Amino acid sequence: MGESSVMLPIVKPGQFELKSIETVGNYALQFFWGDGHQTGIYTFDYLRQICECEECRRTTAE
Numbered sequence: 001m002g003e004s005s006v007m008l009p010i011v012k013p014g015q016f017e018l019k020s021i022e023t024v025g026n027y028a029l030q031f032f033w034g035d036g037h038q039t040g041i042y043t044f045d046y047l048r049q050i051c052e053c054e055e056c057r058r059t060t061a062e
Helices: 044-050 054-061
Strands: 018-024 028-033
Touching: 028 044, 044 054
Parallel strands: none
Antiparallel strands: 018 028
């Protein structure tokens, strides 16, 4: 069998660093990352649903 080569991603320092967060209206947040991307907005409801803290788990269970 021949050798298979695996291409690993190149990670640059600061690439995954959270640079800033801005509110979108009164319903969401937008995150700005070290690699320059800022796509996607995350509603407060969605963030509450995926949060694992005790307060959020109580809130989403109600």
